Amino acid sequence: MQExxxxxxxxxxxxxxxxxxxxxxxxxxxxxxxxxxxSMLPYPSGHIHxxxxxxxxxxxxxxxxxxxxxxxxxxxxxxxxxxxxxENAALEHxxxxxxxxxxxxxxxxxxxxxxxxxxxxxxxxxxxxxxxYRWEQWLFLRMYEKGLVYKKKSAxxxxxxDQTVLANEQVINGRGWRxxxxxxxxxxxxxxxxxxxxxxxxxEYLDKLxxxxxxxxxxxxxxxxxxxxxSIDFPLQNSQEKINIFTTRPDTLxxxxxxxxxxxxxxxxxxxxxxxxxxxxxxxxQNIKSAEADIATLEKVGMPTGLNAIHPLTKEVIPIWVAxxxxxxxxxxxxxxxxxxxQRDFEFAKKYxxxxxxxxxxxxxxxxxxxxxxxxxxxVLYNSNMFSGLSSEEAIPKIISQLEELKxxxxxxxxxxxxxxxxxxxxxxxxxxxxxxxxxGTVPVAEKDLPVLLPENVVLNDPRSPLxxxxxxxxxxxxxxxxxxTRETDTFDTFMESSWYYARYCCPDQNSAMLxxxxxxxxxxxxxxxxxxxxxxxxxxxxxxxxxxxxxxxVKADEPFTNLLTQGMVLKDGSKMSKSKGNTVSPEDMIxxxxxxxxxxxxxxxxxxxxxxxxxxxxxxxxxRFLKRLWSFAYTQKSxxxxxxxxxxxxSEINAEQKNIRREMHKILKQINADMERKQFNxxxxxxxxxxxxxxxxxxxxxxxxxxxxxxxSILLRILSPITPHITQYLWSELKFGPDITITSxxxxxxxxxxxxxxxxxxxxxxxxxxxxxxxxxxxQETALELALREENITKYVTKETVKKIxxxxxxxxxxxxxxxx
RNA sequence: GCCCGGGUGGCGAAACAGGUAGACGCAAGGGACUUAAAAUCCCUCGAUCCGUAAGGGUCGUGCCGGUUCGAUUCCGGCCCCGGGCACCA
Numbered sequence: 001m002q003e004x005x006x007x008x009x010x011x012x013x014x015x016x017x018x019x020x021x022x023x024x025x026x027x028x029x030x031x032x033x034x035x036x037x038x039s040m041l042p043y044p045s046g047h048i049h050x051x052x053x054x055x056x057x058x059x060x061x062x063x064x065x066x067x068x069x070x071x072x073x074x075x076x077x078x079x080x081x082x083x084x085x086x087e088n089a090a091l092e093h094x095x096x097x098x099x100x101x102x103x104x105x106x107x108x109x110x111x112x113x114x115x116x117x118x119x120x121x122x123x124x125x126x127x128x129x130x131x132x133y134r135w136e137q138w139l140f141l142r143m144y145e146k147g148l149v150y151k152k153k154s155a156x157x158x159x160x161x162d163q164t165v166l167a168n169e170q171v172i173n174g175r176g177w178r179x180x181x182x183x184x185x186x187x188x189x190x191x192x193x194x195x196x197x198x199x200x201x202x203x204e205y206l207d208k209l210x211x212x213x214x215x216x217x218x219x220x221x222x223x224x225x226x227x228x229x230x231s232i233d234f235p236l237q238n239s240q241e242k243i244n245i246f247t248t249r250p251d252t253l254x255x256x257x258x259x260x261x262x263x264x265x266x267x268x269x270x271x272x273x274x275x276x277x278x279x280x281x282x283x284x285x286q287n288i289k290s291a292e293a294d295i296a297t298l299e300k301v302g303m304p305t306g307l308n309a310i311h312p313l314t315k316e317v318i319p320i321w322v323a324x325x326x327x328x329x330x331x332x333x334x335x336x337x338x339x340x341x342x343q344r345d346f347e348f349a350k351k352y353x354x355x356x357x358x359x360x361x362x363x364x365x366x367x368x369x370x371x372x373x374x375x376x377x378x379x380v381l382y383n384s385n386m387f388s389g390l391s392s393e394e395a396i397p398k399i400i401s402q403l404e405e406l407k408x409x410x411x412x413x414x415x416x417x418x419x420x421x422x423x424x425x426x427x428x429x430x431x432x433x434x435x436x437x438x439x440x441g442t443v444p445v446a447e448k449d450l451p452v453l454l455p456e457n458v459v460l461n462d463p464r465s466p467l468x469x470x471x472x473x474x475x476x477x478x479x480x481x482x483x484x485x486t487r488e489t490d491t492f493d494t495f496m497e498s499s500w501y502y503a504r505y506c507c508p509d510q511n512s513a514m515l516x517x518x519x520x521x522x523x524x525x526x527x528x529x530x531x532x533x534x535x536x537x538x539x540x541x542x543x544x545x546x547x548x549x550x551x552x553x554x555v556k557a558d559e560p561f562t563n564l565l566t567q568g569m570v571l572k573d574g575s576k577m578s579k580s581k582g583n584t585v586s587p588e589d590m591i592x593x594x595x596x597x598x599x600x601x602x603x604x605x606x607x608x609x610x611x612x613x614x615x616x617x618x619x620x621x622x623x624x625r626f627l628k629r630l631w632s633f634a635y636t637q638k639s640x641x642x643x644x645x646x647x648x649x650x651x652s653e654i655n656a657e658q659k660n661i662r663r664e665m666h667k668i669l670k671q672i673n674a675d676m677e678r679k680q681f682n683x684x685x686x687x688x689x690x691x692x693x694x695x696x697x698x699x700x701x702x703x704x705x706x707x708x709x710x711x712x713x714s715i716l717l718r719i720l721s722p723i724t725p726h727i728t729q730y731l732w733s734e735l736k737f738g739p740d741i742t743i744t745s746x747x748x749x750x751x752x753x754x755x756x757x758x759x760x761x762x763x764x765x766x767x768x769x770x771x772x773x774x775x776x777x778x779x780x781q782e783t784a785l786e787l788a789l790r791e792e793n794i795t796k797y798v799t800k801e802t803v804k805k806i807x808x809x810x811x812x813x814x815x816x817x818x819x820x821x822x
Numbered sequence: 823g824c825c826c827g828g829g830u831g832g833c834g835a836a837a838c839a840g841g842u843a844g845a846c847g848c849a850a851g852g853g854a855c856u857u858a859a860a861a862u863c864c865c866u867c868g869a870u871c872c873g874u875a876a877g878g879g880u881c882g883u884g885c886c887g888g889u890u891c892g893a894u895u896c897c898g899g900c901c902c903c904g905g906g907c908a909c910c911a
Contacts, residue, residue: 167909292907296823686846762842767892
């Protein structure tokens with residue numbers, strides 16, 4: 001053992017040993033209980049960043065802890081390798097997206113290995129490889145067969161100069177990021193997955209995921225947004241046509257004073273044919289970004305179409321307006337407007353001097369004053385024919401029944417959740433296994449012809465997909481009629497790959513099926529770890545895919561992730577570490593300077609996993625200082641520890657003072673166990689520091705304290721092992737605690753050591769802390785009061801006679817309620 | 823705009839189920855060692871007031887209010903910061 005801590009040599013040697021002995025390669029043939037610990041797979045952007053280090057360190061702490069609890073633990077790793085940045089980099093650097101991606105993966109894999117994670121690298125997945133994405137194409141075809149796939153027109157951002165579709169991210173202030181051209185909205189045919197078929201189950205099962213953070217479940221619940229209401233038809237004046245709307249407030253139906261339709265609504269288009277003003281208006285307002293945030297914050301404007309509808313119950317004539325805030329993608333692209341009882345409609349009506357007709361009174365029968373705002377709560381109906389006088393709750397089903405009788409409406413359940421559009425007009429993605437036959441129309445690729453290979457050796461010269469001009473890819477034959485056909489050139493949304501990768505890790509080498517029985521051995525994932533930014537989209541899509549795979553008989557469970565930990569961001573100087581802000585810290589540099597254990601310890605210690613983590617260079621040095629102290633403790637106590645490890649002194653020989661020390665140490669261990677279970681790892685690191693402080697104190701009399709020093713250090717090394725596996729593994733074997741700390745069992749609390757006869761009680765007077773007393777363990781109120789009244793600082797305020805009430809919280813405090821003496 | 827979080831010393835944080843606010847660490851100040859520096863070790867460290875001191879008082883967990891013997895913790899209202907909003911991943 002060297003006198004100085006030299007992490008680089010020590011860590012790389014240990015990592016070499018782990019690799020050679022295949023220490024973390026796991027199989028399904030184990031008698032141990034299994035545990036699947038998964039961190040979200042990285043996008044291979046070029047370098048591992050601190051967010052990755054944090055994510056995988058948290059995952060590794062959990063993995064190694066589970067190993068020490070005696071389980072068969074799978075921790076895999078892979079690459080979410082398709083995506084937009086590869087195309088951008090390829091354009092810039094004049095190389096193929098594939099070359100760029102594989103180079104990045106090699107670089108990043110090296111860094112992850114240097115961090116010493118207990119990963120089973122034999123199961124590595126790269127999603128841009130055909131052996132992976134072919135099964136995604138296969139699943140898509142199964143979904144197509146089962147009616148879960150359909151095609152519909154949907155809006156995209158179109159760059160008229162670059163002649164290409166832009167991602168939302170590539171639209172800056174309404175202009176293309178490269179061309180600076182004003183972006184247009186275009187409707188194109190795209191593939192959709194019917195996630196809404198699973199809306200109810202996705203919602204219902206949120207209540208069956210106690211291992212998920214409540215905030216994530218709440219976000220998903222709101223995102224799915226199940227609401228009960230009515231679908232209502234408003235017949236058009238002088239026409240056989242009807243406008244269909246959905247409302248959650250049929251009780252306000254008599255207050256409708258206009259209808260609002262989307263600029264993309266077919267009726268708006270029709271009306272515009274004869275109305276140039278309207279045509280201009282529609283033109284102007286259809287080019288907005290479709291992001292919900294943009295729509296919600298934009299100024300609400302509209303224009304009358306000149307068309308009218310007939311109120312389904314009153315037969316009143318209702319004007320139809322085009323409004324920029326109504327989305328075609330949402331429901332039917334039309335809404336009924338009740339300015340008196342909806343705040344947005346209210347503001348719109350004020351702006352355009354549309355009538356505001358009150359139909360709901362407050363529950364106490366007082367009429368609302370409509371001069372400033374709408375009354376949006378439930379109340380009592382008026383101005384509503386036969387329904388006047390009913391409460392909103394009573395009126396809703398009755399109004400719906402009347403609409404049903406008239407065949408102009410019915411009760412309806414509406415979801416905010418929309419079907420998942422999976423087409424992307426990009427090159428670097430999984431080809432959609434569909435083709436167009438001039439005779440047969442849209443035809444799925446035959447299963448035997450999978451995978452549809454994405455040509456990799458492609459240099460990008462302009463932002464348009466090279467697939468569009470590549471006959472070798474485009475030209476094929478129709479599996480139905482054998483005639484010439486062309487391939488679909490769109491690729492899948494990359495969320496497709498990340499929706500099932502966790503299942504493929506179980507059997508990555510299976511080349512005749514998507515999944516096999518090994519999937520059911522490991523799944524569901526016991527612990528999933530990733531950024532909170534994935535709380536909705538990725539996690540909802542993955543849950544959807546899992547349920548689809550279950551319904552296809554590929555997996556048995558209902559949910560993919562039993563426990564979820566959403567880790568916070570890594571910040572520096574108060575904002576997210578990112579290349580664009582120029583505030584990144586390189587993990588490679590940090591490891592080179594301090595070693596992987598320091599990096600891991602700092603990241604675990606600096607904040608609880610769910611919180612954002614503020615970077616601090618001096619904090620890193622603090623973590624390193626602790627490891628140096630740990631090393632030098634082992635170095636200076638080496639002979640004592642070696643001797644004691646051959647069992648020189650036994651527990652029965654220890655004295656009262658050492659018993660107190662053991663009580664303190666086992667109390668700390670008990671807290672550590674609780675913190676490990678609730679995954680508050682920062683306080684586990686704190687506790688380790690506390691333990692080392694205690695041990696260092698004990699060395700002042702190391703001869704007599706050999707027992708607690710050896711026991712305490714053995715506990716310390718083991719509880720630190722998941723966080724800093726290298727230094728602890730070295731010291732563990734060097735000091736002859738045992739051969740291999742990674743599979744040593746987690747330390748157990750000695751309940752006997754915790755026993756005590758005397759406790760400390762805080763003394764409060766009227767809730768204010770005034771002193772403390774030492775009392776017997778099961779002290780009564782009377783005795784506690786008596787003991788308290790022996791304290792000068794207590795008798796200063798109260799006497800026995802003035803005491804009105806005593807509150808004793810066992811083991812904590814006694815609160816004496818008494819009027820204060822003058 | 824909507825949905826979901828968060829706000830505690832100079833800083834990161836802790837306080838398990840409403841019961842000692844600030845554990846552990848960083849920074850800072852003082853000291854030891856050293857020719858010196860680095861490293862290491864020891865001490866102090868929320869604000870403020872009284873006291874030579876020992877010690878004690880008051881205030882203090884974003885702001886305003888409520889419940890309670892007692893609130894960082896529960897309830898109502900507000901302010902600020904962060905995440906997501908369906909083509910960034």
